[in-house]
Amino acid sequence: MSSVPGVVAINTFREAVRDRVLYNLVFFALLMIGAAILVGQISIGIERLVIINLGLSAISVIGLVMAVFIGVGLVYKEIEKQTLYSLLAKPVLRWEFLVGKYAGLLMTLVVNTSFMVLGLAAALFYVGRPFVRGDLSVLVAVYFILLELALVTALALFFSCFSSPMLSTLFTLGIYVTGISAGDIREFGEFTHNRGMEAVTRVLYYLVPNFHNFNSIATASHGDAVPFTLVWQNTVYTMLYAAVVLIAASAVFSRRNLK
Amino acid sequence: MNRSPQTRLVWKAIVAIPLLLALAAFLQRRIDAETRSEATQREELLVRSAPLVKKLSLGYDSLLADIYWTRVVQYYGRRVGLPNASFDLLPPLLDITTTLDPHLVVAYRFGAIFLSEPKPIGDGRSDLAVELVKRGIAANPDQWLLYYDLGFLYYWRLKNYPDAAATYLAGGKLPHAPILMKLMAARIAEKGGSIETSRMIFSQLYQSTKDPNVQKIALKQLRILKAQEDEMHLDELIEQYAKRFGRRPTSIKDLVEAGLLPGVPLDPLGFPYVIGTDIKSHLNPKSPIGQPNP
Amino acid sequence: MPAPAIEIDQLTMDYPVGFWRKRSRRALDHLSLQVQEGEIFGFLGPNGAGKTTTLKLLMGLIFPTAGTARIRGRSIDDVSMHAEIGYLPEQPYFYDYLTARELLDYYARFSGYGRAERNGRVTRFLGMVGLAEAADTQLRKFSKGMLQRAGIAQAILHDPKVIFLDEPMSGLDPVGRREVRDIILDLRKQGRTVFFSTHILSDAEMICDRVAVLVNGKLQGIGAPAQFVPIEVQTMEIFFELPEGRTLPATLDHRATQTGARYRIEIPEAELYSSLDRLREASAEILSVTPVRPTLEDYFLRLVGREGAASSPAEVLTP
Numbered sequence: 001m002s003s004v005p006g007v008v009a010i011n012t013f014r015e016a017v018r019d020r021v022l023y024n025l026v027f028f029a030l031l032m033i034g035a036a037i038l039v040g041q042i043s044i045g046i047e048r049l050v051i052i053n054l055g056l057s058a059i060s061v062i063g064l065v066m067a068v069f070i071g072v073g074l075v076y077k078e079i080e081k082q083t084l085y086s087l088l089a090k091p092v093l094r095w096e097f098l099v100g101k102y103a104g105l106l107m108t109l110v111v112n113t114s115f116m117v118l119g120l121a122a123a124l125f126y127v128g129r130p131f132v133r134g135d136l137s138v139l140v141a142v143y144f145i146l147l148e149l150a151l152v153t154a155l156a157l158f159f160s161c162f163s164s165p166m167l168s169t170l171f172t173l174g175i176y177v178t179g180i181s182a183g184d185i186r187e188f189g190e191f192t193h194n195r196g197m198e199a200v201t202r203v204l205y206y207l208v209p210n211f212h213n214f215n216s217i218a219t220a221s222h223g224d225a226v227p228f229t230l231v232w233q234n235t236v237y238t239m240l241y242a243a244v245v246l247i248a249a250s251a252v253f254s255r256r257n258l259k
Numbered sequence: 260m261n262r263s264p265q266t267r268l269v270w271k272a273i274v275a276i277p278l279l280l281a282l283a284a285f286l287q288r289r290i291d292a293e294t295r296s297e298a299t300q301r302e303e304l305l306v307r308s309a310p311l312v313k314k315l316s317l318g319y320d321s322l323l324a325d326i327y328w329t330r331v332v333q334y335y336g337r338r339v340g341l342p343n344a345s346f347d348l349l350p351p352l353l354d355i356t357t358t359l360d361p362h363l364v365v366a367y368r369f370g371a372i373f374l375s376e377p378k379p380i381g382d383g384r385s386d387l388a389v390e391l392v393k394r395g396i397a398a399n400p401d402q403w404l405l406y407y408d409l410g411f412l413y414y415w416r417l418k419n420y421p422d423a424a425a426t427y428l429a430g431g432k433l434p435h436a437p438i439l440m441k442l443m444a445a446r447i448a449e450k451g452g453s454i455e456t457s458r459m460i461f462s463q464l465y466q467s468t469k470d471p472n473v474q475k476i477a478l479k480q481l482r483i484l485k486a487q488e489d490e491m492h493l494d495e496l497i498e499q500y501a502k503r504f505g506r507r508p509t510s511i512k513d514l515v516e517a518g519l520l521p522g523v524p525l526d527p528l529g530f531p532y533v534i535g536t537d538i539k540s541h542l543n544p545k546s547p548i549g550q551p552n553p
Numbered sequence: 554m555p556a557p558a559i560e561i562d563q564l565t566m567d568y569p570v571g572f573w574r575k576r577s578r579r580a581l582d583h584l585s586l587q588v589q590e591g592e593i594f595g596f597l598g599p600n601g602a603g604k605t606t607t608l609k610l611l612m613g614l615i616f617p618t619a620g621t622a623r624i625r626g627r628s629i630d631d632v633s634m635h636a637e638i639g640y641l642p643e644q645p646y647f648y649d650y651l652t653a654r655e656l657l658d659y660y661a662r663f664s665g666y667g668r669a670e671r672n673g674r675v676t677r678f679l680g681m682v683g684l685a686e687a688a689d690t691q692l693r694k695f696s697k698g699m700l701q702r703a704g705i706a707q708a709i710l711h712d713p714k715v716i717f718l719d720e721p722m723s724g725l726d727p728v729g730r731r732e733v734r735d736i737i738l739d740l741r742k743q744g745r746t747v748f749f750s751t752h753i754l755s756d757a758e759m760i761c762d763r764v765a766v767l768v769n770g771k772l773q774g775i776g777a778p779a780q781f782v783p784i785e786v787q788t789m790e791i792f793f794e795l796p797e798g799r800t801l802p803a804t805l806d807h808r809a810t811q812t813g814a815r816y817r818i819e820i821p822e823a824e825l826y827s828s829l830d831r832l833r834e835a836s837a838e839i840l841s842v843t844p845v846r847p848t849l850e851d852y853f854l855r856l857v858g859r860e861g862a863a864s865s866p867a868e869v870l871t872p
Contacts (some may be wrong), residue, residue, distance in 0.1 A: 011648070011651075011659055014650070015648060018650040039325070039329065046325075046363075046365055049325065050325045053324075054322060057319050057322040060318075060319075061319075081646050082642055082644055082646050083647055083648055085609075085614055085640070086640060086641075086642055086647070086660070086704070086708075087660075088613065088614055089614075089635055089638065089642075089717075090635050090636075090664075091632055091633050091634075091635040091636045091663060091664075092635070092663055093632050177317065180317050181314065184314055211318070212318060215318045217319070217321050217322070218320065218360060218362070221321055222362050255616060257615040257616060258609070258614045259615075
């Protein structure tokens with residue numbers, strides 16, 4: 001019994017690997033890490049800080065770009081090009097197809113991020129410091145970045161089911177920015193001292209995926225430890241939220257007429 | 260040889276493109292010369308509100324902090340030494356940097372020295388420096404270096420010896436703090452300001468920093484202090500001479516001939532001390548120690 | 554009587570149109586028909602008639618406004634039924650970063666074959682559709698005809714009982730079309746049912762057991778191809794050449810077409826011999842004399858020309 005999502009996932013991964021655009025992005029990220037070494041030289045005494053800040057930020061941004069730009073085309077492209085038609089004529093359920101596309105892109109992101117992390121490790125090594133225990137939090141920060149990407153990918157996939165790439169990109173990025181500033185938005189609501197605004201902003205806070213939970217670049221660059229409870233809390237949060245989005249995507253997609 | 264139109268175009272391009280680029284480069288140099296004088300004067304900070312910058316950073320605040328920190332270093336480096344240099348943007352730049360990354364200890368330390376250092380080396384605002392370092396301590400309560408800097412500010416800039424002693428004492432209790440700090444606390448509490456305490460403080464400052472700007476200041480101050488100490492010593496010897504011979508010496512040589520000194524003493528930069536018309540020892544007028552910087 | 558391979562009952566599809574999506578366009582209007590096991594069934598109609606809509610409805614790509622359909626007794630809502638069917642979409646477009654072999658392997662994985670069998674099938678069917686040499690070339694380099702062949706291969710590779718082909722001959726040269734016709738005939742020999750849509754009527758005439766004609770979403774007629782066209786010959790076609798200086802006999806010239814020195818006339822059968830006499834008198838060199846058989850195309854053109862006339866299927870079937 002072959003698992004449909006698995007087959008679709010591997011195919012999605014293969015498509016990403018053969019798409020040369022990705023290599024440019026990874027190269028760009030490695031370039032950033034090289035730049036970090038350069039910048040580190042000018043900042044006296046804080047090379048490690050700067051390299052990790054710049055390296056992790058580059059990994060985060062590149063990951064986001066990949067997740068959004070590939071994600072919004074995941075389903076849309078297959079509909080536009082009608083490759084989906086022959087696929088759905090097989091014994092393939094629509095939700096199985098969605099999960100497979102999701103898993104495939106996630107796999108791609110994990111592999112690419114791993115390469116970039118190796119580049120970052122090489123940069124730290126080059127600067128001459130041996131690895132210390134504080135570097136573990138760099139790995140945790142990378143893990144959090146991946147969790148973040150998992151959520152963004154789910155959102156992009158969801159929009160891809162019914163909206164054009166341009167709109168999907170806007171929606172996904174919009175939700176991402178809202179999710180990062182969710183705390184501030186809730187604060188604004190509280191400042192207004194208006195019951196209605198407070199209620200609205202509070203609902204918004206719990207509704208929107210709180211991407212600010214995942215930000216530990218600063219912790220990693222200062223070599224501080226990330227509390228373990230945060231690690232599993234964020235993991236469960238991501239799983240819950242991604243499940244919500246994927247279920248919504250399956251529901252929307254299941255009755256869609258494919259022109 | 261009969262070249263096709265396409266090949267001829269390629270050759271024309273190979274010739275034309277470097278020529279045009281060279282022209283552009285030449286023009287660029289003229290533009291740079293034109294704008295150079297304006298650049299230093301017109302430096303601007305578009306967003307001054309630190310909380311706003313933090314909100315706009317979208318989760319990349321520690322990276323942005325590093326970027327602002329490099330800006331601080333460049334801003335300072337470009338202006339220090341210029342006559343009439345002003346450092347108006349230094350306080351807000353440091354404010355933004357430390358708001359974005361409250362754990363960037365180097366920024367607090369930089370502010371402690373260069374916000375308080377009198378012009379034209381620094382901004383001359385000890386009050387702002389104290390505020391900054393206090394915020395640094397609030398965010399990094401285990402950093403003894405920051406207590407050290409605050410103690411320095413109280414002692415040297417504000418001559419506030421009670422607060423200085425209290426700060427050194429509190430900092431001395433932190434993990435990894437040098438025992439020196441408790442010693443200094445005791446000394447200051449007892450004697451207030453003294454040359455020896457000041458020398459201890461500046462040597463510790465020199466050793467605790469990697470910033471060459473700070474090291475320069477510390478070194479200069481250490482030389483001044485050493486000279487002061489030497490002068491005190493020499494003045495005592497002048498009194499002794501007067502008591503012995505019933506008149507004041509007119510030059511250092513007199514002291515040497517009287518056997519009070521083994522030789523003409525030199526200041527830390529190698530210039531011999533002199534006796535001035537007020538019959539007190541002074542630095543040699545040629546010695547750079549007494550001059551204002553750079 | 555065993556269950557029909559395909560059973561369509563009052564299938565209707567309305568699309569909302571207009572800016573506010575208030576109005577709707579009826580793409581398929583209460584289509585009902587049955588296809589028996591082992592039939593080769595042709596689904597004919599001009600562009601936009603609703604043929605592709607019907608196929609997409611059967612495949613579960615779009616959902617009907619009304620009506621039902623069953624394939625081998627199972628509802629079209631049942632996705633597991635897809636294991637028994639094969640489908641070639643109208644525009645053969647596949648993942649262009651894959652090679653033909655990888656593409657077929659990909660699709661084959663959904664049928665649960667072990668690796669050995671999968672490889673065997675992929676190679677066999679690549680050979681069958683004439684892609685053995687291009688098997689390891691990326692699809693982005695394929696011509697339209699090659700993509701069509703790859704599409705047919707993926708539609709039949711898992712030995713489906715019912716095969717649905719949307720315009721299978723399009724993009725193929727005459728040799729290719731014959732190969733596809735042979736494949737379809739072979740499928741019938743294996744006992745499978747083939748349902749294909751086309752607007753190339755001569756192909757349908759050649760191999761279909763029965764055809765249905767769809768115009769503007771409505772079924773116009775259903776039956777064996779022969780039922781749509783009368784058998785008797787009605788006109789004759791004569792090709793001839795005239796020697797230099799000779800002109801066409803007066804009674805014939807208004808029906809003649811000329812290409813270079815060659816003439817063609819079409820005359821009612823009754824006038825054949827009198828026309829031949831006249832041509833002989835004009836010293837014409839007769840090249841050929843052929844009966845003009847009415848084709849499905851004639852029927853078709855007449856039918857489509859009668860746009861708007863609501864003709865019921867029964868009416869048309871009368872020979």
